Amino acid sequence: MAHVEGVAAAQSRISRLATLTPVHRAFHWLHLHQLQLRQWQMEMTAIPAPPFGEAARAAWFLERFEALGLSNVHLDEAGNALGELAGAGTDKSGPCVLLSAHLDTVFPAGTDCMPVEADGRLYGPGICDNAAGLTGLLAIGAALRFANITPPIPILFAANVGEEGEGDLRGMKYLFGQGVYRTRIAAAIALEGSGTSAVVTRALGSKRFRLSVTGPGGHSWSDAGVPNPILILSRALAAFDEIPLPETPRTTLNVGMISGGTSVNSIPESATALLDLRSSDREQLLTTESRLREVFTELLLQLPNLNGSSPQISLETIGDRPAAALPDDSSLLQTIRAVDRHLMLKTELRIGSTDANLPLSLGLPAVAMGTGGTGGGIHTLQEWYDPSGRETALRRILLTLLDTTQRAAG
Template sequence: MNHLRLPLHRAIVVVGILSALLRVDQILAQQPSADATNLKLIQQLANHKKVQSAFTIIDALEPQTLRDHIYLAEIPAPPFKETVRAAAYKKLLEEAGADDVSIDSVGNVLAWRKGTIGKKTIALDAHLDTVFPEGTDVTVKHRGDTLLAPGICDDTRGLAVVLTILRALEKAQIETKENLLIIGSVVEEGAGDLRGVKALFRNPAIKIDSWISVDGGGGSIGDIVNAGTGSIRYKVIVRGPGGHSWASFGLGNPHHLLARAVHYFDEAANVYTASGLKTSYNVGRIGGGTSVNSIPFESWMEVDMRSEDPQRLNEINEIFLKSVEHARVEYNAQTQSKSPALTVDVQRIGYRPSGTTPADQPLVKQSLAAAAHFGAPLSLHFESTNSNIPISLGIPAVTLNLGGQGGNPHALSEWWVNDRGAEGIKMILLVVLAQAGM
């Protein structure tokens, strides 16, 4: 009996069922859980006398953590304009007892806490900047227990969390084996393209072995980011002589060429993104031209492409570049008898590499175990954060949650409430200690 010889329609049903089962399998495989070895390690750390004392200190520091949080939130810090907040944060880290605090060439605050062995360096990062431009009212308003202010979660709470961890380590007299490098990083948000963290990894004087960012918009402490969504951004500018729409008719029209490029890109990218790991593309802004009866001398657009997978990010990038080039060649060939060729200037204005810290990497396992220790539901995520850079360099990195509850990040209505916020701080402390040893 040849059970493989099925009528075509039945074969399709079987294939359908098999692939559905496969998808369920994949989903189940992605549901993370804490493993026994790391749960035991975290349990042992949590039971340590000094760590118990650090936990008590973190609870006692709650009003202080809140004061730091509000104080920092009320210092405006748009990307590239973090200087005042950086100076304030530096002072707080010094007062908290860091060994050596400095500000590097791009404005990152770097605070060292030396380990007893100090062969490795564990980075603990929160970003100084917020998405809000200069002039935004950043006064923190209180509505019951809820704090409202632009940037109150993302990432001012992260700064306060890291500061409290340092205070707790100092007050509980915990010596770690490895070095801790506490970072208040600049330009995580917006068009800054992770300038702060990129500069750190270019600095030959600093070698980072693992990386923990504290960032996000509030939520469960079991939401662990172990993968970075990569992005590539372009500004494309098409230029030509420009002229009167009637008198100079026939001259190359930059808008027409640009529109053709968008059409070819959308057509091909739509097919490409219809299957496979999530990959996105977006023409976000378009501009140029002077009046309805003028052939524009310039036409421009800004484009954003993202993917969870580095290979797919490269592939959609190729599709984009080919589409623009195709439009340029084709359009200029069409108008060549009447017009000088239009020029196309393709400027890459952003690049965040993507990648994943594997789920079986100790840093990820320890993060899951630390969240499980507090009974939090566990999940692993893709997100675009400072961790993108170490992940792309093969350095284990995770982004951990801020603790507490929050919402509306990047909106003027951003809020945060201290709902079991101390638990989030303790969880990150456990991950730091698992990494740095004691």
């Protein structure tokens, strides 16, 4: 009964919110400035933001935040570009709501990121993931400023680092772990790529490992019999492949990269593999990791018997993304459902690994939302984005954000 009443109350709030003149002014800005959004998206895509190399794009965002008139614009110690839309209150230590989008792409330094436009589509590495999300971040900030909307509590805008790959959510981990806003953020919305009706409410957890084997190496003929790191690595990976993985909760273990060796006639001195363990359930993730380490320990016990030599083997954790979920009766989810009903959208609940993982794991209401349009070729050089329909998704985000600030203000 309480859940039903909560949904009804949310629908009533959204219906009232959508009739307010300042909200209509914000919608009007979004409608009139689609070309500006496209220009921003092309401009930021041309600025490379490889893993651990987001500084140039972050600097560009600081300039945009200043131009929008946000306050307290600065770069934090992790490299996140931050700015505030001040709230109506005067409490500088009170709650705020985080709206974020990640700066980084998966593409290494040196990648040609210059975008092009053809037949209504934008093409370029990272043009959708996550230039679309970053454009949404600027769009919401600009619309709120144009409409002179002052939320009841501050909105923290963050163009954050470290979402992709080995970035391991380092931007979010800093914000919620050491950053000056760590005790103030009451709710979080991460803007991620394209799409209008999907919302990520379940955080897919992952642990990532580097398995390394080293040995003396040598010549394939004269040093034959010396322990071969590639063979030992292969033995370990074969053993890992035998670990049972449940279908429910779904759990996966992938070997994504293998490297080692110098030539066909050399016994390698080292070999390395990168592993990715994922599960939708926090406990299952820990259980499977424990089994992985048991298998690793068993392999260690066998090593002294390998031809009388002592190769070294290590299993290093290089990534840790927590699994979590937004409760079905969360007020944030009720707000999104109410907004979707108002906009005649069908709410699609998704699971994914996003910046929302971190706040969700801390028990905070958080989601990841698409910023409209469609995209494809994600994480490839052929990545594309079609902005058709972007305006609806931005209205969705705006209404959700404003209602969330009201709820967080109490």
